[in-house]
Amino acid sequence: MPEEREPRMCGIIGLHLKNPSLRPRLGELLTQMLEAMTTRGPDSAGIAVYADHHPAPAGNELGNEQSQEQELRYSLRSDELIDWDLLAKRIAAETGHDVRVEPLAADSAVVGSAAGEASFLAAVHRIAPHVSVPGYGRAMVVVKDVGAPAAICARYGIPGWGGYQGIGHTRMATESAVTTAHSHPFAPAADLALVHNGSFSNYATIRRQLARKGTHCDTDNDSEVAARLIASRMAEGADLEDGLRTVLKEMDGFFTLLVTTRTQFAVVRDSFACKPAVIAETADYVAMASEYHALAGLPGVTDARVFEPMPEEIHLWSR
Amino acid sequence: MEPVILSCADLSARQINAALAALPDGACARVLEPRGRHNLAVGLSNRVRIDIEGNAGYYIGGLGQGPDVVVSGFVGWSVGENLLAGSVRVKGNASECAGASSHGGTIVIEGDASSRAGISLKGGTILVGGNVGHMSGFMAQAGVMLIGGDAGDALGDSLYEAVIYVAGKIASLGSDARVEELTDADVRAVKALAELGGFDHVQPENVTRVASARGLYNFDALKDQKY
Numbered sequence: 033m034p035e036e037r038e039p040r041m042c043g044i045i046g047l048h049l050k051n052p053s054l055r056p057r058l059g060e061l062l063t064q065m066l067e068a069m070t071t072r073g074p075d076s077a078g079i080a081v082y083a084d085h086h087p088a089p090a091g092n093e094l095g096n097e098q099s100q101e102q103e104l105r106y107s108l109r110s111d112e113l114i115d116w117d118l119l120a121k122r123i124a125a126e127t128g129h130d131v132r133v134e135p136l137a138a139d140s141a142v143v144g145s146a147a148g149e150a151s152f153l154a155a156v157h158r159i160a161p162h163v164s165v166p167g168y169g170r171a172m173v174v175v176k177d178v179g180a181p182a183a184i185c186a187r188y189g190i191p192g193w194g195g196y197q198g199i200g201h202t203r204m205a206t207e208s209a210v211t212t213a214h215s216h217p218f219a220p221a222a223d224l225a226l227v228h229n230g231s232f233s234n235y236a237t238i239r240r241q242l243a244r245k246g247t248h249c250d251t252d253n254d255s256e257v258a259a260r261l262i263a264s265r266m267a268e269g270a271d272l273e274d275g276l277r278t279v280l281k282e283m284d285g286f287f288t289l290l291v292t293t294r295t296q297f298a299v300v301r302d303s304f305a306c307k308p309a310v311i312a313e314t315a316d317y318v319a320m321a322s323e324y325h326a327l328a329g330l331p332g333v334t335d336a337r338v339f340e341p342m343p344e345e346i347h348l349w350s351r
Numbered sequence: 352m353e354p355v356i357l358s359c360a361d362l363s364a365r366q367i368n369a370a371l372a373a374l375p376d377g378a379c380a381r382v383l384e385p386r387g388r389h390n391l392a393v394g395l396s397n398r399v400r401i402d403i404e405g406n407a408g409y410y411i412g413g414l415g416q417g418p419d420v421v422v423s424g425f426v427g428w429s430v431g432e433n434l435l436a437g438s439v440r441v442k443g444n445a446s447e448c449a450g451a452s453s454h455g456g457t458i459v460i461e462g463d464a465s466s467r468a469g470i471s472l473k474g475g476t477i478l479v480g481g482n483v484g485h486m487s488g489f490m491a492q493a494g495v496m497l498i499g500g501d502a503g504d505a506l507g508d509s510l511y512e513a514v515i516y517v518a519g520k521i522a523s524l525g526s527d528a529r530v531e532e533l534t535d536a537d538v539r540a541v542k543a544l545a546e547l548g549g550f551d552h553v554q555p556e557n558v559t560r561v562a563s564a565r566g567l568y569n570f571d572a573l574k575d576q577k578y
Binding site for chain 1: 408424444446466484503
């Protein structure tokens with residue numbers, strides 16, 4: 033399609049499905065939304081997808097429901113060539129829990145284990161320090177990479193993924209380097225993911241405060257600090273809404289944030305609301321994007337209620 | 352005359368605007384499948400009627416000096432920015448900065464407008480059927496706004512000579528904005544504006560008039576004795 037657009041700083045998208053019949057199409061819809069936001073962020077992209085059913089392969093000891101509930105699925109990514117099965121065996125030996133591998137791409141896999149997150153993450157770090165964990169949870173898979181959003185989605189086969197909600201980000205870096213680790217989503221706790229359009233100004237202060245309480249960031253990225261702040265509040269017992277209120281209270285800067293948990297989908301903007309956001313809601317879904325044209329291909333969107341989220345208000349949907 | 356049909360599925364914004372600019376006065380055009388496209392119907396000076404059939408993007412109808420643009424959906428930021436004459440009507444909600452810096456003409460938002468509606472208004476007329484967000488009417492210099500619903504925080508901050516009428520509640524007034532007594536002339540003006548917008552829900556005698564207290568017009572060297 034012929035078009036001329038000037039680039040703008042970062043694009044975010046998200047889709048929370050209410051109608052289960054749309055679930056098989058989640059990846060396809062997220063991909064077209066993310067592609068539409070390429071003009072806002074061509075340097076890197078990432079996506080977090082939430083799905084309910086992950087049946088263990090036949091013969092796997094994790095076949096029963098209780099084990100599946102204990103199992104966490106870790107999105108892993110390696111900067112070097114890696115034998116995922118060998119890594120799985122070594123993690124299993126170290127943690128004493130079975131590990132199953134679902135390859136995503138040559139450099140990425142989703143790895144299931146009931147070992148518990150602290151034990152599993154420590155084992156990965158010890159055995160394969162070049163392997164990063166973009167996210168983990170019972171429902172959530174996270175992929176992120178540098179390059180054009182369309183190419184990234186194609187590489188991981190995201191158009192074929194099903195699920196009930198997902199968020200994505202196209203990045204135009206301003207505060208830190210263009211690397212996979214610096215790209216969004218930031219997912220510092222189980223099933224928690226955050227994408228951000230904007231820039232925080234006091235993030236170094238907040239990062240020091242978090243560090244004093246034992247919460248450390250993996251990167252020097254400003255958005256990661258917000259994700260860690262929310263995760264640390266939630267670890268103390270706060271719900272997502274409380275966590276977002278903490279961001280509004282403690283963090284200074286410009287932001288439209290889209291944050292998801294296993295059951296919730298939330299949008300919040302700073303008090304000036306000068307980073308764009310538009311929401312389209314129908315009986316079938318809630319969709320959010322930096323600009324409307326990312327929503328334009330969604331089914332039934334022409335009949336949706338389309339509105340702009342208010343500043344300092346937490347717009348939240350639960351399943 | 353049959354309307355000219357232009358589809359965003361086939362044409363760029365530049366191509367659509369060139370085709371619209373070439374229309375003779377009195378012509379009609381339908382712009383189909385806008386799908387959030389920015390910069391549609393921008394910079395036109397012919398007296399034409401343009402229907403944008405769907406949700407559109409940023410700067411719709413901006414810099415216009417003649418056309419009547421109707422959007423049957425939502426619009427993004429800065430609809431009708433710097434409008435000089437003519438009109439833009441949005442049947443859905445509008446994003447931020449609706450009618451920013453408009454010098455003339457009429458912008459009608461049938462739904463809600465977001466923050467900074469009518470920022471730096473320079474003489475245009477902005478009619479919003481629903482609510483407006485924070486900092487609406489910021490530094491508005493001339494012209495008039497009618498808000499059929501509620502206004503967000505800091506309404507009319509640093510107002511000059513524009514007047515803002517609000518039918519609903521005002522979350523807070525901005526610096527140097529004040530509520531003034533509603534005169535008969537105001538009621539007549541609001542009645543005409545409500546009719547122009549098609550706002551049946553606005554009762555002209557019950558609106559609040561907001562205008563500048565003019566306290567910021569001159570620098571006060573003795574203010575707070577800090578200088």
